[in-house]
Amino acid sequence: xxxxxxxxxxxxxxxxxxxxxxxxxxxxxxxxxxxxxxxxxxxxxxxxxxxxxxxxxxxxxxxxxxxxxxxxxxxxxxxxxxxxxxxxxxxx
Numbered sequence: 732x733x734x735x736x737x738x739x740x741x742x743x744x745x746x747x748x749x750x751x752x753x754x755x756x757x758x759x760x761x762x763x764x765x766x767x768x769x770x771x772x773x774x775x776x777x778x779x780x781x782x783x784x785x786x787x788x789x790x791x792x793x794x795x796x797x798x799x800x801x802x803x804x805x806x807x808x809x810x811x812x813x814x815x816x817x818x819x820x821x822x823x
Contacts, residue, residue: 736746
C-alpha cells in the first residue's frame, strides 16, 4: 500500500500512519460491538485448567519423532525430491 501510494505521489509516512490508525480503529470497534451485542451477562466463564495432567506416552512419542525424525533419512544431495529447489529446471 505504501509503495503504491508513493508511486502515485503520496506521502508514504502519512499512508503508513493512516493504515495503522485504520487497524486500531477496526480493532476497537470490533471489541465494542462484541461487548455490546455479543456478550450476555448471564454467560458463565468456563473453568480453564492451565496445566492438566500429562499423558506421558503421547508426549514421549512426540519427543521421539521430533528428535529421531530428521535422523531417519539420509541427507543425500542426489535425492531429486528433497533438493529440487537447488537445481535449475530441466528443459526437455
